Amino acid sequence: MDDIVEAMDDVVDQVRADYDAVPYDSHAFPHTAPGHLAAIAHLFGLNAPEVASARVLEIGCSAGGNLIPFAASNPQARVVGVDLSQVQIDEGRARVQALGLGNLELLQGDIAGMDLAALGQFDFIICHGVYSWVPENVQEAILAAFQRLLAPEGVAYVSYNVYPGWKAKEIVRDAMMMRGAGRGTSDEKLSFARGMIDFLEEVAPADSVLARALADYKAIAVASRDYHLMHEYLETFNTPCYFLELLERAGEHGLAYLADAQPETMFAVNYGAKVAEPLLKECGHSQVLLAQYLDFVVNRTFRQSLLVHADRAPQIRYQLDHSRYGRLHFAAWVPRADGETRLDNSRQEYGEPGGPTLFAQDPAVKAALDALNARWPWTLSRKELLDAVQTRLGADGIEAATNQHELIDGLLDILIMQGQASYRLDPLLPELASTPPRLDEPTRRMAELTRVDADASTFNLWHEALLLSPVDSHLLPLLDGTRDRDALVEALLALAREDLIQFERNGERLSGEAELRDAVAEHIDALPQRLARMKLLRVNDHAEAGR
């Protein structure tokens, strides 16, 4: 027995050492946002906890980058993060302190060895990017923590690698591990592993499974930084499972499946009639079985599942229920694909290039899409949406159809099912931007704190991480509402003269005073649009934020 405990300790030490040596880039993941989880719970029939004052726990929080945006915008919330790596926790604590967040506590510890009861109860528990990358006893501890610490109406989020998609990816990981894992430093590990990939690429038969797996890996690798490749392909543990296996283990801990964190992936109709018809027939009302079969259809590699206490399962309804829309606030960007909206009965197409499209014929539906586009990226409640449609049609002398509410609820169905709408139980609607521009203090401070990193970043109210250019990482901290356009231009010019930031034109660095001043002025003049695009400021509702 002592031997087993010692072996476990060695494993935990190894994982801790991995993350201490190569800390994970710690930032916000929008699909884990408590406001998003609450809205999904509501959508599928459950009472959801109050978000603004929620108690939130993140297991494996690294440096707290996914908790900071929530804690900063919800001062009444109580937020706790736990992570094994002291290096990451120390880094996170320094940030939390610099941001002055008194409601966020970061604790170093092994979730499998902690006194869970001492942590208290939580309305939302998040575990992103951890479950598949830890030994089995830690996986058990995560599920046990969900069971013990989740409030009766709480929602837990867990993400993990899944089969069948990872079957082929494992070939690549195994090859990389065999050549790289035993090497000295993490740089050496990665370098030897990459050598293996290069070799295999040269010799793999063109139409082989290996060639396909390598091509998939390459597509990910070009867009990934070393820390990600290291932890995904060379991490001591990476144990994918089938969706049903995860649910079986969750069931042993008294937990039931609620939904996917991207609900649009749950609707069979999104995969075409050839997929939907046989699967819906085969799976009947079993959303779980349908989800598992869909994983084969799309060769899924990664899942984000929401779990609740099993006694709530009977209340879950997957059929979209319009009576639940009244409490929701919606944001959607579904631009017209074919010119101006015509408030007649002609058929018009809406949707972003490359994304899902929809066709609208009824004037009320078109007016609703215009209202959502005009408000985007901020929200309209269902009632505000109905009112906006009424006003617009009234102004054009168009009489409301008797089924106008149903038509608009039908539109909301489509936007939800196709993943074109974001929704919350509370409005996401900041005040209109003031002049001079002012950003919230945590948003500014975060840009300042991270500008020493390779990737400076901050976050917005949608719980999205925003990568910042070197210039913006210096500019955003200045937006405290005291500096007008001219003052901002002078401030950036001073930074450029000190060589702290650089401006280029056509790839050439600018140094002459006049050309530098022009470039800085251009950068400042484009600032309002840039901040609106980043969802950092709300500009006039009627100017559609260009994306």
Ligand SMILES: C[S@@+](CC[C@H](N)C(=O)[O-])C[C@H]1O[C@@H](n2cnc3c(N)ncnc32)[C@H](O)[C@@H]1O
């Ligand atoms: C792949 S990282 C993910 C970090 C972050 N959640 C994210 O998605 O960016 C896994 C994290 O889990 C932490 N971790 C691993 N084993 C743990 C354990 N037994 N208890 C607590 N945290 C653990 C690691 O230190 C690391 O920060």
